[in-house]
Amino acid sequence: SVLCGTLVQGTHAYRGARAAADDQFDYQMQQLAISIAQGISAIPDPRSPTLAADIRNFDFIVQVWTIGGVRVFATEPRVLISLETPDGLADWSGQDGYYRIVTLREPGRVIQVAQDQAIRSRLAGQFAWRAIMPGALWAPLVLLVGLWLVDRALRPLRRVREQVAERRADDLSPIDDSALPDEIRPVISEFNGLLARLKSAFDTQGRFVADAAHELRTPLTALRLQIQSLARQIDGRAADDGI
Numbered sequence: 001s002v003l004c005g006t007l008v009q010g011t012h013a014y015r016g017a018r019a020a021a022d023d024q025f026d027y028q029m030q031q032l033a034i035s036i037a038q039g040i041s042a043i044p045d046p047r048s049p050t051l052a053a054d055i056r057n058f059d060f061i062v063q064v065w066t067i068g069g070v071r072v073f074a075t076e077p078r079v080l081i082s083l084e085t086p087d088g089l090a091d092w093s094g095q096d097g098y099y100r101i102v103t104l105r106e107p108g109r110v111i112q113v114a115q116d117q118a119i120r121s122r123l124a125g126q127f128a129w130r131a132i133m134p135g136a137l138w139a140p141l142v143l144l145v146g147l148w149l150v151d152r153a154l155r156p157l158r159r160v161r162e163q164v165a166e167r168r169a170d171d172l173s174p175i176d177d178s179a180l181p182d183e184i185r186p187v188i189s190e191f192n193g194l195l196a197r198l199k200s201a202f203d204t205q206g207r208f209v210a211d212a213a214h215e216l217r218t219p220l221t222a223l224r225l226q227i228q229s230l231a232r233q234i235d236g237r238a239a240d241d242g243i
Helices: 002-039 049-055 117-166 185-240
Strands: 061-068 069-075 088-094 098-105 109-116
Touching: 002 061, 002 098, 002 109, 002 117, 088 185, 098 117, 109 117
Parallel strands: none
Antiparallel strands: 061 069, 061 109, 088 098, 098 109
């Protein structure tokens, strides 16, 4: 139960962390596009060292186009993102991979911020693993503690089993249930009741056999005497007849 619960919780936490990470990345892309729009001129200088250094510190690809369709700035010139991407957030498939992209269209320019889905999946997976790692580390400890508690709780029951296994067949004395858990005590109490009923039945049977033997003793004695008398008569007649 602990392992299954941890697995279900971990799966739910992993998916939730992935979704939260995707939302955070989308928010960062949107904020980056707005910051670029507010921080550069209508036609930015692609040789600007400050702008290029700031943007290349992110795992994003930034492109700036003129309204006439000329790309005037690109942090990764080898990746050409189509100018016809829809406004806002969207998924875009290129020749070299799949991207999540935000497009911001302003008078005189188009700003695009994209992130490789492979990078996003890797980073989101790292965030998700960090989210479920505490639970994954705690699960074995909780399992061991649970097993120890169950073992400790069942020790009195094992002692009862050993007592019953070592008993003689004629030992019907009640089992001591003083050290048993509350959950097991009613079972042992009923078992003691069964032993008491068996003892009562065996005692009743013993008394019946004793009484029957006593009652049969006189008739059997008389019958034995009659048989002996008959035997003597038969022996006397045989002697008289010379047999």
